Amino acid sequence: MKDGTYGRRGEVLVDIENLRIGFPGKNDNKDLVDGIDLCIRAGECVALVGESGSGKSLTARSILNLAGKGARMSARRYEIGGRNALRFTLQEWRDVRGRFAGLVMQDALVSLDPLRQIGQEVGETVAVHGLLRGERAVRGRVLDALAQAGIPDPQARSRQYAHQLSGGLRQRALIAAAIAAHPRLIIADEPTTALDATVQKQVIEVLMRRVREDGVGLLLISHDLSVVSDIADCVLVMRGGRVVDDGSTREVLSHPRHDYTRALIAAVPSAESRGYRLASARIETGAADDQTVARILREPLPPRAALGGEVILRAEGLGKRYWQQRGGGEFQALDEVSFEIRAGEVLGLVGESGSGKSTCAKIVLGLLEPDAGGVSLLGKPWSGIPERCRRALRPKLQYIPQDPLSSFDPRYTVRDIILENLPRVLGWAELDRRVRGLLAQVGLDERLIDRLPATLSGGQRQRVAIARALAAEPALIVCDEPVSALDVSIQAQVIDLIGELQARMGTALLFISHDIGLVRHVADRVLVLQQGRVVEQGEAGQVLTHPRHSYTRTLLDAVPGAWRQVA
Incomplete structure (x- = not known):
C-alpha cells in the first residue's frame, strides 16, 4: 500500500440502498434510476451492464455527485467511505473526486x-x-x-x-x-470500448493490477460482456433504471435469471451466430440426461447470393509512408498490401492500433494517395488520378463511420444528411419519397426526418449513416468500426440491418473492426495487418479458428472472455 490511502481488502467503500435519481420536469417526472442497491468493497470489481439509457453511468456518476444539473437524488442509505454522503458539503464532495474515487472515461481524446x-x-x-x-x-x-x-x-x-x-x-x-x-475506488466508464483486443488487454491489466495488488475497488461500466466475464467479481444488469439481475459474474452469465440478461448474452456475435439475426436470439432451457441444458435459438438472415462474381475493388502493392516529427525519419504505414473485394463479399480487416487499417481505408476511399501501388474500382483507376476524374464513380463507394455524430453536419436535419447522396436532378417530391423510403429501409420512423443529429440516439444516428450510404446505391461500403460505441442490443439491431440490406442488395463490404467475434459473424474472408504488412489472409473461419501466423494467434489470445456464450 502507498501512503496508507488504499483500502483494506474487503472494506466496504460504497454502500447504497434504494437509490433514486430523477430530473424534475423531465422524463414525465419518472426516476431514471429507480431503487438501486450497490455495494463495492476494496479489492473487488463490480460491473454495471445494460443498454444505453438503463441508468448505468448515472448511478456511477452519483458517487462523485456528478449526476447532472437539477438532479434529484434520494436513498435509504448512501455511504461513501463509511460516511453518509447525503449530508456531504460541496467541499466534501470535492474531496471525494480524485482523492477517494478516480474516474476513467470512455473517450480519452475528449476527456x-x-x-x-x-x-x-x-x-x-x-x-x-x-x-x-x-x-x-x-x-x-x-x-x-x-x-x-x-x-x-x-x-x-x-x-x-x-x-x-x-x-x-x-x-x-x-x-x-x-x-x-x-484513490480507494476507480470508476471506469466504458474504458476499453474503442480499443483493439491487444490494447484492451493491456488497459484491463493496468486496472486489475490496482485491484489485486493495492486493494482498490473498481466499478466497471461496460456493454462488453466478454470483458466483464474476465475481470468482474459480481455483476448488476440494469434495464430502465432498475436492476433486473445480479450476483456473481459466473452465476449471472452462466445461469441468467431474467429474460433481458438472456437476450444480452444471446446477442453477442460469434462464429455460431453467423448467418442468423443477432437481435432475434433467445436462450431456451430444457432437460437432458437429468441435467438442465441451455441453447441459443436464432432466426436466419435472408439468403445471400453466391460469391465469386465481379471484382468490385482491387488494391495492388499499396505502400504509404509518413514523416515523423518526434525522432525524425519515416514511418512505413503500409507496405506491399494487396487484396480484392468481389460483388456481395464481406472482407474483414483486423489488426491492432497502428497496424495500418485506417490508412488502408483512407486510400480505398480515395481520401489519401498511396506512395506505391494503386487501387481500381469497378475496373477503372481509382488512385493516382485527380478528384474530378473520380467524381462519376464516387457514389459507388460509400462509408459508414464509427462516430456518425462527428461526421454529420450538426446543422443538417436527417433529411438533409440523406439528400447529400441523392441525385438533385430528381424533383422535390421524388427526393422526399426516396428519403422516406430509405428511412423505412433502415427501420426509422419517418417522423424523425426533420430532427437534428444531436437529438437522436446512438443507434438512430448509425441507422441514418446507413441510409445515407444506401442512398447512392453503392457497389462497396467501407464500414469503419460501425458498432464499437453501441451497447449489445443496439449493436445486434444495426448488424442485423447491415446483413439484411447486404443480402437484399448484394453490396460488398470492407468491414474494419477490433471485435474478433463480430468479424467472425459478418466476414467471408479476413485480412490481418501487422505494422503495415499483410501477415495472413483467407477464409474467415479458417484464419480465425486455425491461424497460421503467430501475430494472428496473439490477436486471438488477447480476446477477453473466459466465459463463452451457450453454444
Whole structure:
C-alpha cells in the first residue's frame, strides 16, 4: 500500500440502498434510476451492464455527485467511505473526486485537455488536493503514475499532448490521472470500448493490477460482456433504471435469471451466430440426461447470393509512408498490401492500433494517395488520378463511420444528411419519397426526418449513416468500426440491418473492426495487418479458428472472455 490511502481488502467503500435519481420536469417526472442497491468493497470489481439509457453511468456518476444539473437524488442509505454522503458539503464532495474515487472515461481524446501536456493532466488532482509539496514531488508522483499505468518512457510522454499519443496510450494516461492521488475506488466508464483486443488487454491489466495488488475497488461500466466475464467479481444488469439481475459474474452469465440478461448474452456475435439475426436470439432451457441444458435459438438472415462474381475493388502493392516529427525519419504505414473485394463479399480487416487499417481505408476511399501501388474500382483507376476524374464513380463507394455524430453536419436535419447522396436532378417530391423510403429501409420512423443529429440516439444516428450510404446505391461500403460505441442490443439491431440490406442488395463490404467475434459473424474472408504488412489472409473461419501466423494467434489470445456464450 502507498501512503496508507488504499483500502483494506474487503472494506466496504460504497454502500447504497434504494437509490433514486430523477430530473424534475423531465422524463414525465419518472426516476431514471429507480431503487438501486450497490455495494463495492476494496479489492473487488463490480460491473454495471445494460443498454444505453438503463441508468448505468448515472448511478456511477452519483458517487462523485456528478449526476447532472437539477438532479434529484434520494436513498435509504448512501455511504461513501463509511460516511453518509447525503449530508456531504460541496467541499466534501470535492474531496471525494480524485482523492477517494478516480474516474476513467470512455473517450480519452475528449476527456484530456488538448492544450495541456499529459504530465499536467495527471498531476492536477495531486496539486488541487495539496497531497504533495513542491513541484519536484508532484513531478515524481506523475512519472510514477504514468509508469504504473504501463506507459513507456514516462519522462518523454509526460511532455506530450493528447493528440500525439495513440488511443491506447491516451486511455492509459487517463488511468494514470485517475490513480495519481492513490484513490480507494476507480470508476471506469466504458474504458476499453474503442480499443483493439491487444490494447484492451493491456488497459484491463493496468486496472486489475490496482485491484489485486493495492486493494482498490473498481466499478466497471461496460456493454462488453466478454470483458466483464474476465475481470468482474459480481455483476448488476440494469434495464430502465432498475436492476433486473445480479450476483456473481459466473452465476449471472452462466445461469441468467431474467429474460433481458438472456437476450444480452444471446446477442453477442460469434462464429455460431453467423448467418442468423443477432437481435432475434433467445436462450431456451430444457432437460437432458437429468441435467438442465441451455441453447441459443436464432432466426436466419435472408439468403445471400453466391460469391465469386465481379471484382468490385482491387488494391495492388499499396505502400504509404509518413514523416515523423518526434525522432525524425519515416514511418512505413503500409507496405506491399494487396487484396480484392468481389460483388456481395464481406472482407474483414483486423489488426491492432497502428497496424495500418485506417490508412488502408483512407486510400480505398480515395481520401489519401498511396506512395506505391494503386487501387481500381469497378475496373477503372481509382488512385493516382485527380478528384474530378473520380467524381462519376464516387457514389459507388460509400462509408459508414464509427462516430456518425462527428461526421454529420450538426446543422443538417436527417433529411438533409440523406439528400447529400441523392441525385438533385430528381424533383422535390421524388427526393422526399426516396428519403422516406430509405428511412423505412433502415427501420426509422419517418417522423424523425426533420430532427437534428444531436437529438437522436446512438443507434438512430448509425441507422441514418446507413441510409445515407444506401442512398447512392453503392457497389462497396467501407464500414469503419460501425458498432464499437453501441451497447449489445443496439449493436445486434444495426448488424442485423447491415446483413439484411447486404443480402437484399448484394453490396460488398470492407468491414474494419477490433471485435474478433463480430468479424467472425459478418466476414467471408479476413485480412490481418501487422505494422503495415499483410501477415495472413483467407477464409474467415479458417484464419480465425486455425491461424497460421503467430501475430494472428496473439490477436486471438488477447480476446477477453473466459466465459463463452451457450453454444
